[in-house]
Amino acid sequence: MANVLDLRRRIRSVKNTRQITKAMKMVSAAKLRRAQERALAARPYARMIASVLESLRRRVDLYDERTGELAHPLFLTRPEKRILLVVVSGDKGFAGAFNANVLKMAHQFIEGNPEKEIDIEAVGRKGRDQLRRRFPVAAYTEQVDEQGQKRPVRGARQAKVELTGDHPGLLARLDPKRVEGLARGIVARYAHEEIDAAYIVYNEFKSVISQRLVVERLLPLIELGAPQIAGAVEPSAEEKERRAEAALSAGIALEAADTTEAEEEAKKFGTAGVDYLYDQPAAELFAGLLPQYIFSVLFHAMTESVAAEHAARMTAMDSATNNASEMIDDLTLHMNRVRQAAITKEIIEIVSGAAAL
């Protein structure tokens, strides 16, 4: 049986661990608050760009009357043979099942489309590391084209699923410029028919309690305005309860600030029932708006994923702190029993020794 000294040492070490998890929880709570604000601040733009695009699409014919040409290549739908999948995971661990769940969803998606060629763009370090172990990285070679310019040319495909790009550090400081670059890349690949569809896997963040994993279709644009959800995993009631508990103990409001009024107004953007004058021809407006729309969907997904990551870490660290407390209680009880047993034993020895005299 362990002696009192050993038990005391163990209690001390668990207490230290509890200190650390508690601190991590508070840090995550503070970061979550900031991430939540950013996610909320990013919403009006996302809503507005969606509604202006929607209204433009309703008013303007997709096909040019005279030439029969499509207003923009992004509206073109092709049979899905090559798919681009953007996987948004976290940069760091210690967030419970957050990263594992994102990757599970991505793997399910890949297994659900065994015949198709899939390119993966990994955002977030954790997901990238795991995906890179699993799938080969696409080979690019630099070639000089006829204008004397160097440009990367993709080598032959080694496997059905390949990793075409990663974006380390993108989530740490969400820079709209970099997200825009990613969006433009995706649009260009679609327009050049390198891919037939694009999907994104990420954690949606509505409030601290209400989060879910979704697979959303980025391209082709079939329905505008409403997110094109291709699959989602809702958290269980038990998980929601855990999250609510963690949020309360960290002092975070459960429901995000009321933004319904601003959202209502944002929805109306560009949808007034009047005929607009268009400063540019429709095709030009589409050409400007569509990449911006893809950007806004991506940016929105990333801000939400960052908030969800912090929320997941906060919940995980809250659980860890609770478990440590429980463990300390158990160990203290055990230690007291051991100590009591030792004292009793000594008394018995003294008493029986005295009786023997």
Next chain:
Amino acid sequence: MAEATTDRLRVRLVTPERTLFEAEASAVELPSKSGYMEVLYGHAPLMAELGAGDVTIHGTEAAENEAGGVVRLNVSWGFVEVLPNRVTILASDALKPEEIDLPRAEQQLERGLNLLKQAGESVEASDEAQRVIFEAEAKIASGSGAAKAH
């Protein structure tokens, strides 16, 4: 919302990251892709793509106003919706003049010029270079204007 004043525009400037400006004003100057235009109360509904340049908002009652309620903001790319009583600007990027980093804008201009040199005959590359140059020039113009005003 009480619409007490009848000849005021509600102006809103939204970027992907934040809502930069929201207030009532009497007139707005916008850098449309095809040139500057000014919008007054009662303008016909209009939708336009924005280039890079300054949005100048006249006659605001915002507390931060200097020089007769004129607010100047540098925007790069975006869209604007004009309704008779409302102007909503969706900018890809927007900065207050004092936030502009002039040395960085100069660097951007240089980068743009280099891009243009390398672009050769590729239309896409030279378009991209033009965009960078245009944006940098607008930033420098509005940034140095701010420096003079102080």
